[in-house]
Amino acid sequence: MSTADYLELPVGLEFPRSTFRVDSRMIDSYRKAVEEPGPELWESGTVPPMAVAAAALGALTERVSFPFGSIHLTQELDFKAPVMPEEILTCRGKLLRRKDRRDIHLLTIGVDVYNQQEQLVMSGKTGFVLPRADVGAMDRPGTGQSYDPAGAEP
Amino acid sequence: VIAPERWIDGTALPSVRRRISQHKINLYAEASGDHNPIHVDKDYAARTPLGGTVAHGMMILAYASQMLTEAFGQWWLKGGRLDVRFKKPARPGDMVTVRGQIFGLPKKTNGRSWIGCRFWCENQENENLIVGDAFVPVPQEVLEG
Numbered sequence: 145m146s147t148a149d150y151l152e153l154p155v156g157l158e159f160p161r162s163t164f165r166v167d168s169r170m171i172d173s174y175r176k177a178v179e180e181p182g183p184e185l186w187e188s189g190t191v192p193p194m195a196v197a198a199a200a201l202g203a204l205t206e207r208v209s210f211p212f213g214s215i216h217l218t219q220e221l222d223f224k225a226p227v228m229p230e231e232i233l234t235c236r237g238k239l240l241r242r243k244d245r246r247d248i249h250l251l252t253i254g255v256d257v258y259n260q261q262e263q264l265v266m267s268g269k270t271g272f273v274l275p276r277a278d279v280g281a282m283d284r285p286g287t288g289q290s291y292d293p294a295g296a297e298p
Numbered sequence: 299v300i301a302p303e304r305w306i307d308g309t310a311l312p313s314v315r316r317r318i319s320q321h322k323i324n325l326y327a328e329a330s331g332d333h334n335p336i337h338v339d340k341d342y343a344a345r346t347p348l349g350g351t352v353a354h355g356m357m358i359l360a361y362a363s364q365m366l367t368e369a370f371g372q373w374w375l376k377g378g379r380l381d382v383r384f385k386k387p388a389r390p391g392d393m394v395t396v397r398g399q400i401f402g403l404p405k406k407t408n409g410r411s412w413i414g415c416r417f418w419c420e421n422q423e424n425e426n427l428i429v430g431d432a433f434v435p436v437p438q439e440v441l442e443g
Contacts, residue, residue, distance in 0.1 A: 170329050177325035178360040179316055181367075190375050192367075194360040195329065201356060202331030212336070212346065216355045221380040 153208070153251070159237035162203035166191050166231055174198060190226040196233070196266055197221055200257045203235040204270070208253075211275060217250075218271035225265045233265065234258045240269065249274040299371040302440055305413050311369040311398040314361045318353050320390045326357040352387035358419050358427055361396045365417065369398075370434045379412075382430030386421070393422045398432070410435045 174180065174195040227233065234257070241252040250273055257266040300309060320340070327333050332354060335342040343351040359382060366374040388394055398417030405412050412433045419428040 173325045173329035174360075177322045177329055178357060178364070179322075180360070180364060192360070192363065193375065193378070194356065194363040198326070198330035198332075198354075198356055198360070202329075205332055205334075216384055218384070219356070219359065219380065219382050223377045223379070226376055 153239050153242070155239055155242050157239045159204065159207040159239075162206065162235045162237075164199055164203050164233055164235070166196060166199055166227055166229060166233060168229060170199060171195055171229060189228065191229055191231075193221075193223045193227075193266075196223070196227050196257065197268065200233070200235045200255055200266060200268070201270065204237045204253065204255055207237065210272065213275040215273040216270065217273050218269075220269040222267045223265070224267060225259070225263055227259065227265050232260050244276075247276050249276065300369050302436075305400060305404060305436070305441070307400060307402055309400045311365050311400070311415060311417065313398075314365045314368070314396045316361050316394050318388050318390055318392045318394060320351060323351060323353050323357065323390065326354050330354065330356065348387065350389060352389055353392075355384040355387070355428065358388050358394055359430075361394060362398070362417050362419060362428065362430070362432070365396045365398060366415070366432055366434060369415075370413070370436075373436050374434050377435055379433040380430060381432075382428050384428055385426045388419075388421060388427050394427065395420055404436065404441055406438070411438050411441050412436070 171191060174192065178194070180192050236256045236258070238254045239251065240254045241250075243250040250271065253270045253272070255266075255268045255270065256264060259265050300311070323337055327338050336346065336348060337351055337354055340351055343349070359380070362380070362382075363374070366378065396417060396419045398415050401414050401416050405414065412435055415432040415434065417430055417432060418426050420426050
């Protein structure tokens with residue numbers, strides 16, 4: 145699967161759509177990973193909202209190659225409608241904003257997820273801090289010590 | 299589930315505690331499709347400034363969603379909003395606790411009423427890993443009781 149390099153991404157770029165099924169295996173892995181209570185505790189039987197978000201962002205990261213040192217800094221999520229198991233969803237991503245600073249890049253990527261009826265089920269904005277290619281990740285102070293680089297506001 | 303009469307400023311949400319393990323991180327990588335080696339490759343991660351693997355931020359955020367499910371049940375599962383900032387990574391062995399509280403009174407926007415909550419995920423050293431706000435939509439008739 146082809147991926148885009150983050151340095152080449154112009155603002156407004158729409159990533160290729162990704163389609164995925166929120167199947168029982170994915171939900172089972174998700175539930176075990178986060179110790180989510182089973183569906184018997186839920187009246188609706190819907191997929192956990194954050195499982196939908198996980199799958200959507202996973203689909204997005206398949207489309208963009210981020211270098212080591214990239215930090216997931218902020219996240220907005222707006223769950224518009226419930227998702228049922230086995231639904232097929234389509235993820236559309238778009239580069240909303242990009243700021244280049246002395247030693248970092250700040251990217252904001254918008255994500256919209258639709259069901260097969262073309263109903264918007266989730267919308268989100270993801271903020272990433274990326275290292276400049278000419279600054280060695282191993283040399284950057286603070287890497288791993290804090291996710292909150294001074295002044296980093298995507 | 300918190301009863302509607304307690305949807306008032308300052309009401310604490312039921313906290314959620316989870317122990318992070320590499321096995322859970324690997325399961326989350328499988329579920330999300332995010333197999334970044336900083337999460338799943340111990341040898342690789344050990345050679346980075348992080349010094350070891352870290353959990354996906356979204357995995358920790360899932361605990362906040364669980365707290366909201368416990369607090370608001372179907373109202374959260376039917377839809378809602380999160381706005382968060384990731385502050386520090388969680389590592390295998392860490393004990394993560396999510397806490398939160400309702401702030402203000404329910405607000406009506408675009409024909410829907412929303413309960414605002416402030417929450418934070420902290421590790422065993424009381425360091426904030428994630429801080430954020432959540433907004434849970436509730437029908438006006440439930441608010442008016």
